[in-house]
Amino acid sequence: MSKADVASERKEQIVKATVDCISKYGYHNFSMQDVARTAGVSKGIIHYYFLNKDELMRFVLEKVSLGLEGQFLKNINKALSPVDKIKVFIELAFEVVQKTREYYQVSMDFWTQINQKEDVRQIISKHYDVVRGYGQDVIKEGIESGDFKKVDPYEYASYIMGAIDGISLQWLFDHENYNYEAMVKMASSELIRGLQK
Amino acid sequence: MSKADVASERKEQIVKATVDCISKYGYHNFSMQDVARTAGVSKGIIHYYFLNKDELMRFVLEKVSLGLEGQFLKNINKALSPVDKIKVFIELAFEVVQKTREYYQVSMDFWTQINQKEDVRQIISKHYDVVRGYGQDVIKEGIESGDFKKVDPYEYASYIMGAIDGISLQWLFDHENYNYEAMVKMASSELIRGLQK
């Protein structure tokens, strides 16, 4: 294995451990020691690959964001019609929360850094831009094909994402009583209905 | 001033300082020292009024929640028709974010505590329940009066709140480029349209 490979593998290992730590202890409640232990490496080596905790966090946030964006890209393109694509988009956005709740929790933890850390804000806002862009493209396509009515693609994509985020939040707060499944169904049809002529 | 007055005024003062600190530094990035400095009191006195930081935070969270709930209750009742009431509900939910962005930021910071602190989770989930209840009542009223179509009141209220929360989040991430005003308008009409026959 080349040096670069070792380095990137170590980084991967540390990033994975960090995500685990965040989802286990919360953004602020874990230490570099925790990451080191989880990754099975020494504390020192983390600082060899990452300047400091902030840089590590930024790197993790970017990795997580890219991972989610990749999922969107891959799956949307599998669908053929705009209607199917927007359905996939909505399903995926909901699934992201359910399947990768850890990631979502990680994202949420990062959110609270916005006020404090400009670079974190930028990464998140870019991430939203990217995902919104995917939705926007699908809507645009649907309008052009005559499947959807003429809404503002950017705004409606944003609306879809917002609704899904907000609903998911309520579920996160009240796992036991909140009927997430029913909400997913209802919101999905409502969001799709808003696009239909 | 009587001693009871002093006590409640001092508590108020500390709570206000805490909210300021959270919105300025973030939930985890402020110290009791910061609160003391902001409130213009000594570190010790905070622990005189609040057992520890957690209790202070819980108290603050409850105050903030109650304040927001009060705003909803007060303003919804001013409107007469169900249509007006739901409009007020939506407007208010958006306004809460704009007018009291600090409060919203505070709420967001609390969100990330869910995984770690059960009591925080409970307070927030109860807060959502209360506000959702206000929306639910309005929708129910509208259905009964024949103004709205037969949706599930709980679900639709949740949907409204979710959409507004989620849209606001995107705005918080990207204050400069995100056209919040347009989104508010678009989302409002979309949410109301969903209720109309």
Add this chain to the structure above:
Amino acid sequence: MSKADVASERKEQIVKATVDCISKYGYHNFSMQDVARTAGVSKGIIHYYFLNKDELMRFVLEKVSLGLEGQFLKNINKALSPVDKIKVFIELAFEVVQKTREYYQVSMDFWTQINQKEDVRQIISKHYDVVRGYGQDVIKEGIESGDFKKVDPYEYASYIMGAIDGISLQWLFDHENYNYEAMVKMASSELIRGLQK
């Protein structure tokens, strides 16, 4: 009630509360707040009657010592013969531990202050002097009356006190397994036998 009476009653009240606190929490683990609460007075008033915590403690130690010394004086004099008197002395020394274990605990807590606080050391050493003096007198009397053999009264009194203290300590460490009653009986007869011709 005169001013002086009020003052001495308040002091008494505070001293009692302090003893309770020491025996409940240990010498170092109680606060002035604890004393205030136990005595049912305000924190401020304690500092009105006692300069500071150290002075309060010194006062308490003296009170406790005087109380114990009084018990010795009173009871020894009830007995008539030297043999009876020394028996009373021994019984009392043991009883002090059993009946007023709190006091004993308090004393022990004070012991550890010897190295640190000269005045505490002096009070305790004076207390030992006094009690030793009582034993010494009895032994002297017994020697003169021909009941006891010629031992050094000071040394033997010290020996008696030491044995009782040391045995009691072992009991305090191991309340459950240590057969204190048997030890009291054995030590008593041993100590008395050492005085007999």
Add this chain to the structure above:
Amino acid sequence: MSKADVASERKEQIVKATVDCISKYGYHNFSMQDVARTAGVSKGIIHYYFLNKDELMRFVLEKVSLGLEGQFLKNINKALSPVDKIKVFIELAFEVVQKTREYYQVSMDFWTQINQKEDVRQIISKHYDVVRGYGQDVIKEGIESGDFKKVDPYEYASYIMGAIDGISLQWLFDHENYNYEAMVKMASSELIRGLQK
């Protein structure tokens, strides 16, 4: 020096500093800062080797106890006859106080923790058990060999230890006036006489 060596040496260093601090300031009147300064290390490193102050104290108490027990074991076995052995036992018990007054002071400081901390109580009571056991064995041997009269070995060992502890306490309280040497002589002969037929 290997890392393991560094670790055990550092622990040793910290324990020694702690003992010094206890004997200098008393159990409760020293801070982790004091230990750090005395050991010539940073505050942080103490918590690296010991979870917290309590654990440090427990470790120290155990070390001190084991050290004393070791001294007994080693020296008693050097003597041949039961009479010599019991003399060694008594001498040692007195010497422990004189030679290692700091240790004794440390023990005394731990005593006052009994009421508060169960684990401290257990360590001390076990320590007494061990030392008492050594005395008990010697007495048993002496009885079997016909050198001593038939006393209860456990009780008499306890009696010896108690007398020595108690006498030493009085000396600690009044170093200047108390004739410790005379008392050691007198008590020793008295304690041995009690074993002789």
Add this chain to the structure above:
DNA sequence: CATGAATGAGATTTCATTCAT
């Protein structure tokens, strides 16, 4: 006399970061 709000020093503990090995 009496209260208790207020202070501020200091204690324990945590942890990101450094650096000799």
Add this chain to the structure above:
DNA sequence: GATGAATGAAATCTCATTCAT
């Protein structure tokens, strides 16, 4: 590259003491 001992700053919390009322 990798380790983990070591540092030191900072955080929470406690508490004796003061003092305005």
